Amino acid sequence: MTLTNLPAGPRSYDLVVVGAGPGGFDAATEAAALGIKVALVEKDLLGGTCLNVGCIPTKLYLGATSPVEDLAAQVKAKIATGNIEIDFEALCTKKDRFTGATRKAMAQKLKALNIDFYHAAAKIIEQGKVEVSHHNETAVLEYKNLVLATGSHPTVFPGLEPDNETVLDNTGFLALTEMTKSLLVIGAGFIGLEMAQIAHRTGTEITVVDALDRIAMYEDPEVSKTLHSVFKRNKWNIKLGVKVKSVTAENGKAVLRTEDGEEIIADKALIAVGRRPNSKDLGLENCGASTVGPGFVKINENLEAAPNVYAIGDLNGNVLLAHAASHQAGYVVRRITGKDKGPYTHAPVPSILYGSPETMRVGLMVKDLEGKGEIKVSSFPLVANPIAQSYASTQGFVKVVWLDDKVAGITAVGHHVSGFTTAAAMIVQEAWTEEDLHKVIFPHPSLDEALLGALKADKQLPK
Amino acid sequence: MTLTNLPAGPRSYDLVVVGAGPGGFDAATEAAALGIKVALVEKDLLGGTCLNVGCIPTKLYLGATSPVEDLAAQVKAKIATGNIEIDFEALCTKKDRFTGATRKAMAQKLKALNIDFYHAAAKIIEQGKVEVSHHNETAVLEYKNLVLATGSHPTVFPGLEPDNETVLDNTGFLALTEMTKSLLVIGAGFIGLEMAQIAHRTGTEITVVDALDRIAMYEDPEVSKTLHSVFKRNKWNIKLGVKVKSVTAENGKAVLRTEDGEEIIADKALIAVGRRPNSKDLGLENCGASTVGPGFVKINENLEAAPNVYAIGDLNGNVLLAHAASHQAGYVVRRITGKDKGPYTHAPVPSILYGSPETMRVGLMVKDLEGKGEIKVSSFPLVANPIAQSYASTQGFVKVVWLDDKVAGITAVGHHVSGFTTAAAMIVQEAWTEEDLHKVIFPHPSLDEALLGALKADKQLPK
Structure with missing residues (x-):
């Protein structure tokens, strides 16, 4: 939608969101669902880095190619023979089709929620006003609240500039x-x-x-x-x-x-x-906001960069992961609709590396906890888990980090360990003690039992 | 270990456990770890049905053969070509090797915990006494507490008797x-x-x-x-x-x-x-215990069939799943060591069908809740989840059942949905409301987001 396609009339909003990646899109749609008037500004594609050139395409590729590794493991274990060829061009097309369909679904959702979408760049011109521009056209939007969710871009060092050919x-x-x-x-x-x-x-x-x-x-x-x-x-x-x-x-x-x-x-x-925040050209100085380090927007405990101006996601440098941005978006919406007075509560942010093997991590690790209390670790090797055995991928382990006998963090490496990430996030969030172990029945057999095994294993001082 | 191999001396135990499947083994080892004197009696193999002829071998087979289905899905999606042959004899050998190694590890654990193991059948002869017998040898064990965990066997109807050849x-x-x-x-x-x-x-x-x-x-x-x-x-x-x-x-x-x-x-x-309980020949009548239905041992709210005689797992017919037996074992051990006065608290028992697709279910479904309050359901289709897309296996959904606006049950069908079973069990256990949704950060992208999607979806009256 270009600027000229917009209906004439006052451009005054309860909420203007800049950036339509996971954080910005969630902020806009969750706020609009509560009945407030919202504009969403994005200069590039709906879905941002994550959907278009980040986590989603990568996981589509990894999931689609996973039978190659799964077969290799069984071949090595002498259980199977065979071969698999990936049609990479077809995979690329599938990725484009899926991301395109997702963008279309997102656009429909914006429409259904009566969100004004501006395909444009945005710049704060003074507190309460954002100028949006696309080619030679501009418009000024007035906001009561502003959410900046412009994300990040790949770091470019001198001498390492990509030409995106070679x-x-x-x-x-x-x-x-x-x-x-x-x-x-x-x-x-x-x-x-x-x-x-x-x-x-x-x-x-x-x-x-x-x-x-x-x-x-x-x-x-x-x-x-x-x-x-x-x-x-x-x-x-x-x-x-x-x-x-x-x-x-x-x-x-x-x-x-x-x-x-x-x-x-x-x-x-x-x-x-690495990645750098997209904070240049936002006109931060015009509303009293500022940056730290390589350009991360400085925020207070309410995620505010200036009064009623929020910076969420990669832009504030807190955690550069899509689900952290979405969680911050949820908070900001609750805050501006009067449901949460703040401060923003940091829930444990899980982090997954997909592939063969996978890694998962949530909460704090030993190095994060030094000097904060009695640190212990307990762990369980995947080789003792029947599901890991079934995949013929038994290298890896689950490790639990305890602070003063409460679970402070969980990490794992091995085939499919991403599967128990949400359970692990909940266990860290609830700071389980040994007493909590019999509250919940883990399914048997399951890879999750390796997590249970680590929770039940003898606690030792970290090496 | 045969009876004659046992040291002479009084055969008097704080706890005698009959049956070395998941329930019995856990009861014996958890109790012994707390320092009480334990005997474990098993007439067949350590590990019971689950390890030897049940869930474990089945999952080893399903995991090892899963690349066949995973490849088929990508071939159908025109992303891959190829073929896989399973060496079934090698798979069978691997299974035997794994179950054998697991039995060996179990035997070592019994030894390390000073548990007397009787490879024998057991029969209660009077309250406080169990006769164990193997071939022509017998011995009498005295118990303060008895745990019966003898499991179940396949139902045989007349005319459908297996010959185990054809x-x-x-x-x-x-x-x-x-x-x-x-x-x-x-x-x-x-x-x-x-x-x-x-x-x-x-x-x-x-x-x-x-x-x-x-x-x-x-x-x-x-x-x-x-x-x-x-x-x-x-x-x-x-x-x-x-x-x-x-x-x-x-x-x-x-x-x-x-x-x-x-x-x-x-x-x-x-x-x-179907399966029938192994309750015949246990001498239940000699301690005042009785059975219901097809032979399930009748228990009170403390899982007792008679004073200090507990029946757990398949034998009591509560839920015929290994992890339910283990959970009941944990309770009995806490009870006989004075840590839990009871009654036994039923945590939600998750249930998984492995394969392609998988199913998972935990808590109560619509049919279980009729007349108990306001029932609603919310659901999310896997086709909208990028991880399901990556597997080219998008048929399926996650469904949440709400009772009076609290999560009462969760079920799902689709590729790899078993992965979020423990998280779902925790959510059901905690009876989440909408307010709980922002407590925990789900990883992105992940299949678990389909669960989150179902939790967030519009609630509707069940059809």
């Missing part, structure tokens, strides 16, 4: 209609490791480099170790502690040069070295 | 080292449907007959309908409302004859028409 970012990778023969992944975080697994499953030769001394550095060190061991067995070339000087396209190849003068060459490279 | 029960099916070309399954409950799926995945032609008018009759009718639709698409021959007169082996074939004179012939038949 040197790719997430957008370039997900636009490929043919998988490359060899892929060099720079950055062993979530995005790099998930995309590397997709490529691996289509037969691509994988090299992963990272400046740090372990992969998945946000995870518990033992989780990183298990991941590393599985990926090495997959014949990935993993190079740690690498100081990357440049990654450039040369004669159709991606060439990485290190500070030490080493060269690594692959058909394509994927740059996945 | 006409099989669960034990016969799981002993097959080669899968049959055609299988006739009598009984469309959990056991029949899971085993039929295993056979289907190895290329077996499947016929399922049931006396009732729908399959999976314990499930919500809409869940049954979805299962039926998927199995029909798998080209199963499903015959409902069939009155079976006999199933016999004739010239190496299984022949089913109906009351109406119809014949159905297959290479093998599987009889899965």
